Amino acid sequence: MLPAGTYEVRSAIGRSARGSVCVDFEGEDGRRRTFDFADCELPGWHEDLAVAVAARIGPGGRLRTAASAVAMWSPLRRFLRTLAGMYEPPDCPAELGVEHVEYFADSVSATMQPVYAQRIVEHVVEVLRLMPPTGRVPHEVLDVLRVRTSGVHRHVPAYSEGELRRLVAAARSDVNALRDRIAQGRRVLAGLDGGVEAERLRTVAVGGRLERLRETNSAARMLFPVRADLPAMLVLLAAVSGRNIETIKELPAEHRIVDGKAVEVKLTKRRRSSGRWHQTVLWEIGEPGQELRQPGGLYLLLHDLMESSRALASDPRWFWSYCRHRHQGPHGSPFRGSMTAGIEMGAWAARHGLKDDAGAPFAVSFNRIRTSVEARRTRQMGGHLPSAARTNTVPVLFRNYLRDDPATVEWAHEVIADALNEAEQAALDAHRRRAERTGRPKVFGDTALTTPAADGAWSGCRDADHHPATGRACRASFLDCFHCGNCVITPDHLPRLMALLDAMEERRQRIDEQTWWQRYGPAWAAIRHDVLARFTPEQVRRAGTAPDHDAVLDLVEDPWQQP
Structure with missing residues (x-):
């Protein structure tokens, strides 16, 4: 419905309680942020930068999620901090010179790898391009930064077959143990099994709090997943489904079972243009006993394991839900506020003693898992890319996952030979x-x-x-x-x-x-x-x-x- 009377769009630029300039953001993923310039250097830049930031993260901008907006904000703050530390800092955008941006780009390159330094400079360039006429920077400055952001191909190699097999086996073992643990707790709660007292479990099931007391903690673990269970569930679902970790983290709890053979889920796939974020997929459930090997069966299994926690959460629409410490709230999704929830993947791999083929400690990367799944499927299809491309187009599959992967290149050479x-x-x-x-x-x-x-x-x-x-x-x-x-x-x-x-x-x-x-x-x-x-x-x-x-x-x- 159209609003009655004259409708005025609320400006995203405002003032904080301290009187500083701030920009409000509401992403398509439902997350909100407020970017406050109060702690930023060079006050003469704030008004004009706020206009550029609002254009970058607003309805017409290309940054449509909270994570991408934060990824823009941090480099911008670093840009102002670096300029303020120079001997003669530019007090306003019109004073920005080539020597300033070259100093900024060199300082970034000296502290991190070229790939990440490239990202930092790219974010700053995109904001400076949107500066209003009152704060427009000189053209020669943008020309220098454009040369420095000529584009870098970032490729993540796949795991070897042995590394992927060990990684998935460890995740499958933990998820299987989680299923047995919660099944035992439900039997005790129903009075069908001995062990922990059913009354204490009922108290935990109603309150849903994971206290710091050891006995209450152990009781809650018998009914709800805890934070230590999340790495295995994420790894296994990413490996079985072959989806990006962003899509896995934003899975909805709502679903539909089709003829008892597949589960229909509406996925959120980022990095697409506006209006094309959502995609409905059918995941095969598989035969009984194969829940840990089929995407639909695994989705339903994890959905059931987190059902008790989800019922006590403030927002049950999220697929992910676990029992947290009382100072964080009893239950909820770790990814509701931010996609970076600080899940300790390295500690989980070390706990299982995972090693790569060279014997070094295993580094768990969801990007490498995705590349490994795509490469494995391509080999299973005999290298026929139209059959192997399920979640991406053929050019994207080849360019981003297969072209520079050493294992895939070696396999392709063998096939050609x-x-x-x-x-x-x-x-x-x-x-x-x-x-x-x-x-x-x-x-x-x-x-x-x-x-x-x-x-x-x-x-x-x-x-x-x-x-x-x-x-x-x-x-x-x-x-x-x-x-x-x-x-x-x-x-x-x-x-x-x-x-x-x-x-x-x-x-x-x-x-x-x-x-x-x-x-x-x-x-x-x-x-x-x-x-x-x-x-x-x-x-x-x-x-x-x-x-x-x-x-x-x-x-x-x-x-x-x-x-």
Whole structure:
């Protein structure tokens, strides 16, 4: 409904209680932030920067989540702090000079890796581009920063198969232990099992608080997941579903089971344009007992394990919910306020004694898990990218996950080598079958030619009027001579044969492999295996270094066959 009367859009720029300039932000992920310039240096910049920040994070800006807005704010504060520390700091945007931004970029590059320094400078550039006319910075300053932000490809390599297997096995073991633990607590609560007193569990189940007292802590652990359980659940769900960790953290509790075989979930996929954030997927549930291996079954299992905690949370719409210490609130999602909840992945890996293939302590990275899953699926699909691309387009899958991954590149080289070997063997087999019908060429390595032969393009012919297969005058292509018993090859033909091989290799760069092998493969195999093998290496070497000969390959093919 449209508002009644005159509608005025509320400005995101305001004043804090201390009188400083501040900018309010409300993201598409439902999280809010207020960016206050009170603690920022150079007050002469604040008014104009507030306008630029509001444009960057407002409805028309490209930063649409709280995490991305915070990622912009921190570099901007660092930018002002660095300028304020210079001998002659610019008191307003108009005074900003090339020496200032070069000093800032150099100071950032000196304290972190180039990839992260690039991000810091990029955020500052995007804000400075949106400065209002009253605070516009000189053009030459932006030109310098644009050169420094020419773009850096950031690639995360995949885990090896062994590393991924160990990582997933550790996560699956913890989730399985969590399922058994909560199942036992529910049996005790229902009076079906002994152990911890049911009355104490009922008190914890109603209050839902994980106190610092050891006995209450152990009782709560029998009914609710705790913070120590989160790493294993996140790792396993990311590995089984193959989704980005941002999507995993923002899973909704609402879902629908379709025919008992799949679960329908509405996912939030970031880094898309406005209006394209949400995607509905169907995750397979799998057979009973396979819940830890199928995305739908794992989603439903974790949903059930966190159901008791979710019922006591202030906002039950979130999928993730665990029992927290009382000073943090009894229950809730660790990612409700921020996507960076400080989950200790390194401590979890160390607790399991995980090591990489080199024996070093294991570093858990969700980006590497995602890359590993994409690479594994691509290998399972035989390298067919349209079949392997499920959550991204084919160009994104290749550019961001496969192109620079060492394991995938090595596998691709092996596949290509196997394919070339198979193609070469197929061409050699075709040559041998044809040679069985028409004979093999006569190769004279050192002996003199005993029978006269008419000279051809790359070889001689003893009887062009009687083809071995038909008994009639030969009408075949000169490329077919290498499968004919009338063909004669002497050392004088070697330079032309080497030129022909070079011409074939050049033609290979211009047409697809399948066409090349069909058109030139049998002749190439015959020359390589039946002809050159009859000459000494020294003869072949001298022929290869002889003056260039015209291969006349174009003259022996019909015009319509030209690539």
